[in-house]
Amino acid sequence: MITHKLSVLVVEDHSIIAEGLSSILQGSEGLELRGVFSTAEAALLFLGSQPVDVLLLDISLPEMSGIEMCRTVKKQYKKTKIIALTNHTEKSVVQEMLESGADGYLLKNTSRQDLVAAISQVMNNQFIMQSEIQKLLFSPTPAGKALPRLTTREKEILQLVGQGATTSAIARQLFISPQTVETHRRNLMQKFEVNNSAALIKKATEKGLL
Structure with missing residues (x-):
């Protein structure tokens, strides 16, 4: 069992959602919010001096995307767990995020209880994904809907x-x-x-x- 406080970093560019996440994390026993950033670049600078246990990461960010940040973090900070927290329900985006190393994929409509539970679960090496995302992921891909492969x-x-x-x-x-x-x-x-x-x-x- 994990007994120390889990350090969490949030990367989310919508202030109202960021504030809501801050409130949830600060009010949850066993969790320590280390910071909230609106860009991947700023978050990566922070991680360079203060690695964290769990990263809650949006996909649509102003410059570097959450997918790119996920890849970068997984290369540089292998112990950091990443949970995608997003509104994206496109199968190709989900697949790309998981291929980039995400340890979980949650939609922003997830409950406070499920979010807090997911943070502990990924630290215990459990993969987290909502049932609706699982159904999406294992459904047949319509022709022409796959994410383009780019050089x-x-x-x-x-x-x-x-x-x-x-x-x-x-x-x-x-x-x-x-x-x-x-x-x-x-x-x-x-x-x-x-x-x-x-x-x-x-x-x-x-x-x-x-």
Whole structure:
């Protein structure tokens, strides 16, 4: 049995949800809230000096996504358990988060009691997932709904497109030609089945990639 207080970090960019989580964690025996951050970058800086037991991680964050942060944390802080706490119910996003190393996947409509229980359970090496997410995960994937498989370069360009960078700016930053950028941009639009950059950004955000 775990007897010490479990340290918890929250990464959530919606203030009202962050405040609610803070209230739950601060009022729960056996848990110690170490901090609440609205960006993955700020949370990673904190973890560099103060690792925690459990990370409650949203997927849709302003810059680095929760999926990317999950991968980074699992590489650098192997003992930290990660529970995705999100509204995403798209099968491809759930799969991507689990493949990135998440130890649990909860929706934001989870009860206070279930959230607190989940934190203790993941520390006992139990995998946590709500029944509705389990059903989603094991249901057949409709054709064309899978998350596009992107190359490392495509991911870099997608992030920059999402930040509003122009073709020439992306070319300068990545030390490639504007023609190469446009080729990658066309490939991305083809993979996401869209016709312009605005639709590309919208669809990538929906899938938790931005």
